Amino acid sequence: MDPMSGNEILVGYDGSADASAALEWALEEAGRSGRPVRLAYVFEWLTVAGWIGPGVAPGIWPDETARRQVEELVRKAAADASAAHPELTVTGEVFDGPPALVLQERSAQADLLVLGTRGHGGFGGLLVGSTAVAVAAHAHCPVVVVRGEAAAGGRSGHVAVGVDGSDCSLLALGFAFEQAAARRVPLHVVRAWHPPTGQRPPSGPEAREAAAADRAELDEPLARWGATFPDVPVTVEVAEGRPASLLVDGSRNACLVVVGTRGRGGLKGMLLGSVSQQLIQHAHCPVAVVRER
Incomplete structure (x- = not known):
């Protein structure tokens, strides 16, 4: 079965403050529409030569411990959101690849894509400003971009x-x-x-x-x-x-x-x-x- 249901709200999530604001916005939107919410963490493995994708040789950073930490982060965020909004279906998934390209691809099966403007650096560097702009310009569905400081005043x-x-x-x-x-x-x-x-x-x-x-x-x-x-x-x-x-x-x-x-x-x-x-x-x-x- 395709992991994307076709009417989901997809949220770019990396645990940063802006990503958390984006998730909160998406949950409020889901509460109005009844659509399921899926958290998407894009796990980018970088080397000097650039992204090498999953299945790399053991010992190349980041190791499997980092991957498990990411999976636990997403699992907990989805579980916490489900507990706070029991009427909603909330799931999480970890994807591999360059964040902008992966989110653009996944947006073809979503009704709405919600992003923060900036995220963490390092291998989890999801949704830096340039990524949000690139995804908003090329996604296959409407994109909502939520800044942490703009979220509280935008209710x-x-x-x-x-x-x-x-x-x-x-x-x-x-x-x-x-x-x-x-x-x-x-x-x-x-x-x-x-x-x-x-x-x-x-x-x-x-x-x-x-x-x-x-x-x-x-x-x-x-x-x-x-x-x-x-x-x-x-x-x-x-x-x-x-x-x-x-x-x-x-x-x-x-x-x-x-x-x-x-x-x-x-x-x-x-x-x-x-x-x-x-x-x-x-x-x-x-x-x-x-x-x-």
Whole structure:
């Protein structure tokens, strides 16, 4: 039987504070959705030549004692989570390989992947900032990145989402509606634009016309999702500015901020890869990055 059930919440876990915050977020999400939770510790065996994988010759660091310690860490974390949430199914598993590649591969069989931004160093170096960014950019399911310091302040408030009309941002909008409905909180939609380098921003009537045109482009997707989730209150903000800055500011009072992996270029360059990366590093609440499966 495939070890992944296909509707699980997969959590990158290494015992660090950020990984523990990610696990707590995943358990809360599972409590709303009823989905099982699987902890995934990615055991990376390194030598001077790079990763050599499982089955190496005896005596090459790390030894089997280290592996058993990792397995016990994951077993205990899963057992503690199950004891604290007896209504949920929580399991743990240790995988071998480079963390980013393994988590990306396993995400194809998960509904949601939850990560911390930073983890421990050494052979258990899971989820350093670069790993979280790489996984969020290439995973096969939505990815939620939880920083330890952002988790405590992100339990209440609205869901914020950045939308520019691109396919990825419309997927993000649907995910944000689902999250707002499940949490019974309002949804705040942010539409940002910035003039191309070297051009002055419009002002007066021209600026108002540009804002109205951008707002009108949101009418159809908002009406479609609003019909599916009629109980979700929605507010819309159309503003000139850097998308990342607007969304970081908008995350201060939010419980979750949602973006796509990539958006449009040019004037409406919202949700480019750099925007999701900046949110992962600087948002004041957990960040969900959504891409087409």
